[in-house]
Amino acid sequence: MTNVTEFLRSVIILDTGAVIHAPGNRPATHLGRVAALVFAAAGLVLALVGSFLPWVVSGQVRRSSYAVTGMIDRLGIAGDGVLGSLVAGWPLIGLLCAAPVVAALLRRWVVAGALCVLLGIAIAAVSLALLAVSGSGAIGVQVDPIGPSVTSAGGMLLTVGGAMLIVGAWRNRRPGLGPNG
16 A cells, blocks of 8 residues: 555646636637637728729829829719718728727727728728729729729728627626626
8 A cells, every 4th residue: 555655645636627618718708809800900901902002094004092082082073972071081091990909909899899890881882882883994094993802802801800899799798897898
């Protein structure tokens, strides 16, 4: 019995906790948030990159979204409605893309998600509107589909990522805590 007793004294037992996750531990919360942030970040990158790609071809000149929206705004083609406001505010898109990033850094998941959804819908609306009016280019101006397509894909990813952030924050809230806690 002496050998068995000495052996048992030399064994170190580690308590690693429960193997099966209890419902209160919520292991999927972090994973879902990471997936939502990946979607939103990919959407932001695509939207910004797509805004600098060519949107319109006029002869040999390719124009980015900033040149096109500036021209549309000056000519008054978009009107005074919602689309006109989106076109007039288009040069601020880079600054506006920083808002959900700041909210996410402050761990305000619902705010970041709402900003992503609003920004994604606006970006997708402007770029899809240009794709919808693309015609034969009778006056020598044609829509180059690469810029608006990449930008609209970014807007859609941004919208999905924002919706995932909102749903995840509300689904995983605990009683007594706010949606960002």
